[in-house]
Amino acid sequence: MSRNDERFDGEIEKPEYDAPAGGWGSLSGILAVTMDAEPELATIATLRRQNKPGGFMCASCAWPKPADHAPFEFCENGAKATIWELTRDRCEPEFFEAHTVSDLRDWSDHELEMTGRLTEPMRYDAARDTYVRTTWEEAFAAIGSRLSAIEPKRSVFYASGHAGLEASYLYALYARLHGHNNLPQSSNMCHETTSVGLKEVIGSSVGTVIWEDLKETDCFFFFGQNPGTNSPRFLKPLSEAKKRGATIVTFNPLREPGLLAFTSPQDPVDMLTGGETKISDHYYQLKAGSDIAALTGLCKHVLERDDAARHTGADRILDTAFLDEHTTGFAAFEAFLRETSWEKIEAETGLSRNDIRQAGDVYAKAERVIGVYGMGLTQHPLGATNISMFVNFLCMRGNIGKLGAGCCPVRGHSNVQGQRTVGISEKPSLIPNDRLRDLFGFEPPMEEGYVVTEAMEAALAGEVKAIVSLGGNLCRALPERQSVEKAWSGMDLTVMISTKLNRSHLHPGKEAYILPCLGRAEVDEQETGNQYVTVEDSFSHIHASIGHRDPASPHLLSELEIVARLAKATLPENPKVTWDAWIADYGLVRDLIEKTYPDDFRDFNARMKEPGGFWRGNPARERIWETESGRAEIRVPEKLNARGFEETAGRFNLITVRSNDQFNTTIYGYTDRFRGIEGTRDVVLMNEEDIAELGFSPGDTVSLVNDLSESRSTTHRLGGLVVTPYDVPRGTLAGYYPECNVLVDLMEGDELSKTPAYKSIPVRVERDPAA
Incomplete structure (x- = not known):
């Protein structure tokens, strides 16, 4: 039984919250997560360094860090993210000896997170249906050998937005040296x-x-x-x-x-x-x-x-x-x-x-x-x-x-914008390939790669055989969960670089590895000392970040070292590609970033510690329009709504929302303080008049079913949702992300970017048969 089921008493009233944001409610939210996570005692000292020069940059959202910082320069979300990462709980190899992967699929997302920090590299043993301890050397050698045997364009290198600019630059270089632009990123699902x-x-x-x-x-x-x-x-x-x-x-x-x-x-x-x-x-x-x-x-x-x-x-x-x-x-x-x-x-x-x-x-x-x-x-x-x-x-x-x-x-993930800036992109037209050619002596691939939904579609068709995931939890974050899980487990190789256990680990490919990495607040000691990494915020400012906490395990490696050692194990030697030197000194990687993107990263190493970050510039802010016409383009819309479907009797538009007790797919708990919902996420928020017109009552249990006639499947259904009266416009429903993702078709999204349509889900409401 999940903690969700244990905490919800089955009663529902019209939820209300009449207090302001912040205040004592924010402090109580932080305290609740602290009690659950039981972080190390020095966490308060760590929080005092958060988002400040000489400290570490928050791993939560991408909101800018001011030069004139406050004594505590973090919010409720940022504090929760740090406390959650600094938990004293450990998900050690012995945990996997006691639990098969099949058994763990019945655990809730929250329960998986509560197992704590991953401590050692793990390999999936299909015969025993569990993960077993491996060494870093064995993992890198096996992964490199398997990737080398797979045609490059059949591999996908996904990035979640967490890794710093240095690791991200090397990750993009790794993919292109390997021979593909399959570099989807978490922005494919949001911005x-x-x-x-x-x-x-x-x-x-x-x-x-x-x-x-x-x-x-x-x-x-x-x-x-x-x-x-x-x-x-x-x-x-x-x-x-x-x-x-x-x-x-x-x-x-x-x-x-x-x-x-x-x-x-x-x-x-x-x-x-x-x-x-x-x-x-x-x-x-x-x-x-x-x-x-x-x-x-x-x-x-x-x-x-x-x-x-x-x-x-x-x-x-x-x-x-x-x-x-x-x-x-x-x-x-x-x-x-x-x-x-x-x-x-x-x-x-x-x-x-x-x-x-x-x-x-x-x-x-x-x-x-x-x-x-x-x-x-x-x-x-x-x-x-x-x-x-x-x-x-x-x-x-x-x-x-x-x-x-x-x-x-407003971007939602710490370095999601910055990763794009330094080359994690499926579009070769956005990459300075001539500079890469000169710097590293190879011919960059020019075939456009997959966005993340296309990658999963290709995996379902058997065209993608391997995925390396630099952070993230795609099996939970993407639409059409059943199809994504099938695609994930059908691949020849799945590699997850992670700090904690999540649902994507539970659908291993034929070969599968979990590679545990350092958190941003932790010391990253290399040959030249504790390393800085850098991130970009929503205002295009670049900030240095350095950890001061002892790592959760002596076996953890940094994201950059994992990327570099994977690349070294996969690729032929190239005298211009010095992975070991880059691991030893991240400043050398920043020099490469500056040489590749000189306009954005002038004097990178010298400027990265500027209070408030240094601005990499934006021509549009200077009224320089780098468009096809050379001007800002005013366009006429074809429709008055962005939904992509028409309003008909019985069809509602479902939007997915997040609670204040989660960050993306990370579920800290079951309190949505701002919406007055406690103990459950299995709700559908509805206008009271819509509830009455459909013949339901508050507290009834219903299913939502995708109501797009051209959907390729008629099984996009989510049941067990409690009808909850809420102040929403008529015809609009709201439910939680990522639970409601199952209602979205994998390829339902923005016509231009293919971003999934998590805010335009056509559904009908049906009473649950067992209710």
């Missing part, structure tokens, strides 16, 4: 829509905002991003902006406490008095997937106000100078806005035109606006259209490329 879609319209695959902009803006527009759960350190600059008079406007299907009010745990007065800062001045709960329509309404109102200003001779609302000099396509977009009726916009969003006009008035009056978005925009079949519409909206008043304004996608 690849940004990497591809934003690149098309402004020429940059990352946001244009930096820390100084947060201090100068007078308005934020939020779409589909929840800082309370996903990036709590964002709440501090938001509350500071509110105190100096900035306005915050939010469009989101669910009312999230982190976007309503915040009490800073670092403010003694607020903590003692219950003081709080209101975050959103205006909060609009639009129907899931209707962001294109909402943005159309905002732009339409701005245009109408500009018409009125021209008629009266008042100052223009549109920034015509910016539009004329820096954009293309506005005339067609203007025609689209005039042709689109308010009735269509209202029907699509579920909002009134007065609500949208109210928000549009805020935008029209603001001088400097930052547009913030998250996976609520990216994880749809038309996610890239969501982003291009957001860019259209910002361009109308010149809010890209000026102080206090810009486009701000």
Whole structure:
């Protein structure tokens, strides 16, 4: 029985949470995880070093680290991630002697994590159905020999976003020296829509905002991003902006406490008095997937106000100078806005035109606006259209490329952006292959590789034979879990570089290895001493990170050393490729990164310890548009919603959400404090009127079934979900990620980036037969 089942008492009420984000609730959440993880006694000292110069960078989200840091420069999520990694529990070889892989498949994700840190390299013994102890030398030799025997393009090297820039650069080099570009990454499941879609319209695959902009803006527009759960350190600059008079406007299907009010745990007065800062001045709960329509309404109102200003001779609302000099396509977009009726916009969003006009008035009056978005925009079949519409909206008043304004996608994993920067990409067109050719004396492969969903599809077809996973838990993170597990276990070789046990370890290939690595807070002692690694944050700043804790086991190796020794065991010798020297001194790898990407990493070793990180630059912020037209491209959307399916009777749009007691697929516990849900994750959040219309009652147990007629399978079903009344728009349902991933087809995703459509899942609701 899982801990989930043990803690849930079967009773359900309408959940509520009326306290602000942060505050004592945040401290209680940290305490609960501390009691579960039972970390080492020096953890507090470790937390004091988190996100500071001379310390280590948080392994949780990619929120920037300020130069003027606070005494405790971490949030609830960051503290949980560090405490969870520094647990005293150990998953030693003896554990596997007592448990077969088949038995472990019945354990919950939380129970698997609670076994503690992996301590030694392990090899799967199929005859005994368990993992057995092996040595590093044996593991590297066997893996290298097996990879060498497999055609390179049939191997996939996946990266989760955790490894630093140095290990990531060598990992990408390893793949290309091996002969393939099969380098999918965790961004394929979240912000690849940004990497591809934003690149098309402004020429940059990352946001244009930096820390100084947060201090100068007078308005934020939020779409589909929840800082309370996903990036709590964002709440501090938001509350500071509110105190100096900035306005915050939010469009989101669910009312999230982190976007309503915040009490800073670092403010003694607020903590003692219950003081709080209101975050959103205006909060609009639009129907899931209707962001294109909402943005159309905002732009339409701005245009109408500009018409009125021209008629009266008042100052223009549109920034015509910016539009004329820096954009293309506005005339067609203007025609689209005039042709689109308010009735269509209202029907699509579920909002009134007065609500949208109210928000549009805020935008029209603001001088400097930052547009913030998250996976609520990216994880749809038309996610890239969501982003291009957001860019259209910002361009109308010149809010890209000026102080206090810009486009701000919030990344969710510590170095997910940086890994792309240093070469982990399936697209050879994005790689400086000429420099790699000169530096290492080989001919880089030019065939485009797989994104992660394509890789699993190819594995199901028998075309991919091996996967090396630098972190991650793809069997849980990807859609269509049953198919992914089948693909994983059907491969000739699976290699997992991990800190803790997870579900992907439980579907081993014909040969399978678990290679345990150091955590970021731990000492990485090499020949030249304790090594720094570097990471990139969401604002394109590069930070140095160094660990100070003793490793969880003397048998652990760093991610960089594991990558380099795997490569050395796989590849023929090359005098220009000096794996041993790179293991001994990571500074040599940073020199290579600088030579490969000289514009981004000038004086890399000298600058990496700068407080607040050094900025690697962004042409779009300087209004240099590296697009096909040489301008910011304003595009006309083909549809008013991003869902990819039509509304019909009985069909709902399910969005997946995270609790504040998890990080990606890591489940710390069963308390979703912000949504008032305790003891379970097996719920479906529904509008009370929808519950009544379907003939259900709160507490009923139901199944969700994928209702996309063209889906290749009719078995995308998830049962045992408790009907839970919640404040969501009619027609919208919410359930937890990753549990609800089984309802998404593997190839249902953004048309441009193939990012899975975790926020556009067409489902019908059926009563469970056993209920």
